Amino acid sequence: MKQRSFYHLITPAAMAAVDRDAARSGIDSFGLMQKAGQAVCAAALRLFPEAVRMAVLCGPGNNGGDGYIAAEALRLSGVDVHVFHLGDPALLKGDASAAFLAYRGKVRPFAEYGPCSGDLVIDALFGAGLGRVLDQPVVEVIERINAASVPVIAVDLPSGLDGLTGQPRPVAMQACHTVTFMARKPGHLLMPGRALCGTVEVFDIGIPGRILDAHRGDVAINTPGIWGGSLPKLTGAAYKFTRGHLTVFSGPMSATGAARLSAMAGLKAGVGLVTLATPTEALCVNSAQTTAVMVKEVDDLPALHEYLKDKRMSAFVLGPGFGVGEKARAFTLALSDRKLVLDADGISSFHEKPEDLFEHFAKNAPTHLVMTPHEGEFTRLFPDLANEPALGKVQKALAAAKRANAIVVYKGADTVIASPDGRAFINENAPPWLATAGSGDVLAGIIGGLLAQGMPAFEAAAAGVYMHGEAALRVGEGLTAEDLAAAVRPLQMETAF
Numbered sequence: 086m087k088q089r090s091f092y093h094l095i096t097p098a099a100m101a102a103v104d105r106d107a108a109r110s111g112i113d114s115f116g117l118m119q120k121a122g123q124a125v126c127a128a129a130l131r132l133f134p135e136a137v138r139m140a141v142l143c144g145p146g147n148n149g150g151d152g153y154i155a156a157e158a159l160r161l162s163g164v165d166v167h168v169f170h171l172g173d174p175a176l177l178k179g180d181a182s183a184a185f186l187a188y189r190g191k192v193r194p195f196a197e198y199g200p201c202s203g204d205l206v207i208d209a210l211f212g213a214g215l216g217r218v219l220d221q222p223v224v225e226v227i228e229r230i231n232a233a234s235v236p237v238i239a240v241d242l243p244s245g246l247d248g249l250t251g252q253p254r255p256v257a258m259q260a261c262h263t264v265t266f267m268a269r270k271p272g273h274l275l276m277p278g279r280a281l282c283g284t285v286e287v288f289d290i291g292i293p294g295r296i297l298d299a300h301r302g303d304v305a306i307n308t309p310g311i312w313g314g315s316l317p318k319l320t321g322a323a324y325k326f327t328r329g330h331l332t333v334f335s336g337p338m339s340a341t342g343a344a345r346l347s348a349m350a351g352l353k354a355g356v357g358l359v360t361l362a363t364p365t366e367a368l369c370v371n372s373a374q375t376t377a378v379m380v381k382e383v384d385d386l387p388a389l390h391e392y393l394k395d396k397r398m399s400a401f402v403l404g405p406g407f408g409v410g411e412k413a414r415a416f417t418l419a420l421s422d423r424k425l426v427l428d429a430d431g432i433s434s435f436h437e438k439p440e441d442l443f444e445h446f447a448k449n450a451p452t453h454l455v456m457t458p459h460e461g462e463f464t465r466l467f468p469d470l471a472n473e474p475a476l477g478k479v480q481k482a483l484a485a486a487k488r489a490n491a492i493v494v495y496k497g498a499d500t501v502i503a504s505p506d507g508r509a510f511i512n513e514n515a516p517p518w519l520a521t522a523g524s525g526d527v528l529a530g531i532i533g534g535l536l537a538q539g540m541p542a543f544e545a546a547a548a549g550v551y552m553h554g555e556a557a558l559r560v561g562e563g564l565t566a567e568d569l570a571a572a573v574r575p576l577q578m579e580t581a582f
C-alpha cells in the first residue's frame with residue numbers, strides 16, 4: 086500500500102523534478118517563487134521584528150530568486166533592506182531574473198557584505214541546486230557570518246548544506262530558522278544538517294500532492310503513521326505465550342547489567358516472557374537481580390543448541406555486555422535462522438571477518454536480522470562505507486543493509502533505519518539525554534521484544550527506535566538507562582495514527 090506523502094522526504098533531485106512537472110502541468114512557476122519569497126518575508130517579520138536591518142544575500146539560481154521576492158516584500162513592509170548579490174545579476178535566468186527585476190531597491194555585490202550587530206541575514210545563496218563545493222570567497226563570508234553570530238533565516242536550506250546528505254560542502258551557514266517548501270529534505274533531518282537548520286518551517290506553496298507523490302522516494306521520517314498497522318495487537322484472549330518469548334544473552338560475571346537492561350526493556354515493550362540466558366559463572370548475580378525476567382544457564386554451543394530446541398523461543402538479543410570473541414561469533418551463527426537483534430559486542434566480534442556474518446544470514450528472505458551499530462561499530466563492520474565521504478548516512482545504512490542482508494539501525498542523534506529492499510527511515514524524536522551509557526542496550530531489548538511479538542524486522546526496528554525516543558522524552562533530562570528501561574511502554578494504537 087502506498088503511504089501518505091507527508092511522511093516522505095523529497096531529495097533535492099526529486100524536488101527539481103517536482104518543479105519541472107509543476108511547470109509542465111501549467112502551474113505558474115513564478116507564482117510558486119512569489120509564494121516562497123513571501124513566506125520567507127513573513128517568517129522574518131514574525132521572528133525578528135526588532136532587526137535593525139535585514140541583509141538579503143541572493144545567489145545565482147532560483148534560491149536567489151526567492152531572496153529577491155522576499156526582499157521586495159520586506160521593503161514594502163518598511164524594513165531597512167540591503168540586498169547583496171553573488172555573481173552578475175544580468176546572468177540570472179527565468180523566474181530568478183524576473184524576481185530580480187521585481188525588486189525595486191538597491192543591490193550591492195556580495196563581497197561588500199559584512200555582518201553588523203542588529204542585522205538579520207536572509208540566506209538565499211544556494212538551496213536545492215547546490216551542485217559542488219563552495220568557492221573559497223563564499224566560504225570565507227559564511228565563516229565570517231557564523232563567527233559574528235548574527236541571526237540567519239535560511240531559504241530552503243542553509244547555504245553550503247547538501248540537502249541529500251546533511252553534510253556541509255565544506256561549510257554551511259548556521260541558521261536559526263529555515264523556511265522550506267512543500268516537504269523536508271533528508272538534509273534537514275540528518276546531522277549536522279539538522280543543527281545547522283535551526284527550526285524548520287515547511288511552507289505549502291501550492292504544488293499538488295499528486296506531483297510530489299510521483300517523485301517521492303523510499304526515504305521517510307520515522308513515524309507511527311507508516312508502521313503503526315504492524316504493531317503487536319493485544320486482544321482479550323491473550324496469553325503470555327501468545328505474546329512471544331524473548332531471550333537475551335548475558336555476558337560474564339563482571340558484565341551482566343547490559344543484558345538485564347535489554348531484558349527489562351523487552352518485557353516493557355510487551356513481550357510475554359523474557360529469559361536471560363546466562364553463563365553459570367553469572368547465574369547468581371543475574372538471579373539475584375531479576376524478578377519478572379527468568380534466568381537460564383546457557384554456557385556453550387551445545388547448551389545453546391539444546392535451548393533452541395524449544396521453538397517457542399521467538400526472538401533473541403545478543404551483544405550487550407556479551408564480550409567480543411569466538412563465543413559471540415559461534416552463538417550468532419547458530420542463530421542465523423532465528424529472529425535476532427545483534428548489538429554491541431555481537432557486532433564487534435565480526436570486525437576481522439564481517440563476511441562470515443554476512444554469508445550466514447544471506448539467504449533469509451525477508452531478513453529477520455536487525456543490527457544496531459553506533460558509529461564506531463558501524464565503522465568496524467563496514468569500514469569502506471563509513472569512510473566514503475560522498476555518501477550520506479542514509480546511503481551508508483542502505484548499502485550496509487544490502488551487503489549484510491539485515492535491517493541496519495545506524496544509531497546516533499539522527500538514527501537511520503535501513504532495509505535491504507531500499508527503504509529507509511530517519512528518526513527525529515530522540516532527545517540528546519539518550520547519550521548515556523546503556524541506552525543502546527535498552528533499544529536492542531525493545532526491538533527484540535517487538536520481533537518476539539511477531540512484528541516484521543524493518544517495522545520492529547523502526548517502531549523500537551521510536552518507542553525508545555518516546556520513553557526518553559517521558560523520563561526527561563538526567564535519565565539513566567535504568568530509568569529508560571522502566572519507562573518503555575507499548576505504543577497505543579490511538580496514538581499510532
Ligand SMILES: NC(=O)C1=CN([C@@H]2O[C@H](COP(=O)(O)OP(=O)(O)OC[C@H]3O[C@@H](n4cnc5c(N)ncnc54)[C@H](OP(=O)(O)O)[C@@H]3O)[C@@H](O)[C@H]2O)[C@@H](O)CC1
Binds near residue numbers: 100103144149215242
Ligand atoms: N522546487 C520548487 O518547486 C521551487 C523551488 N524554489 C527555490 O528554488 C531553489 C532551487 O533553485 P535552483 O535549482 O536554481 O538551485 P539554487 O539552489 O538556486 O542553486 C543553483 C545555482 O547555483 C549555482 N551553483 C550551485 N552550486 C554552486 C557552488 N558550489 N558554487 C557556486 N555556484 C553554485 C548553479 O550554477 P551552475 O551549477 O548552473 O553553474 C546555479 O546557478 C530552491 O532551493 C528553492 O529556494 C522556489 O522558488 C519555489 C519553487
Ligand SMILES: Nc1ncnc2c1ncn2[C@@H]1O[C@H](COP(=O)(O)OP(=O)(O)O)[C@@H](O)[C@H]1O
Binds near residue numbers: 459498500520522553
Ligand atoms: N545526541 C543524541 N540525541 C539523541 N539520541 C542519541 C544521542 N546520542 C545517542 N543517542 C541514542 O542513544 C543510544 C546510545 O546507544 P549506544 O551508543 O549503543 O550506547 P550504549 O552502548 O552505552 O548503550 C542510541 O539509540 C542513540 O541513537
Ligand SMILES: [K+]
Binds near residue numbers: 148208209212240
Ligand atoms: K539558502
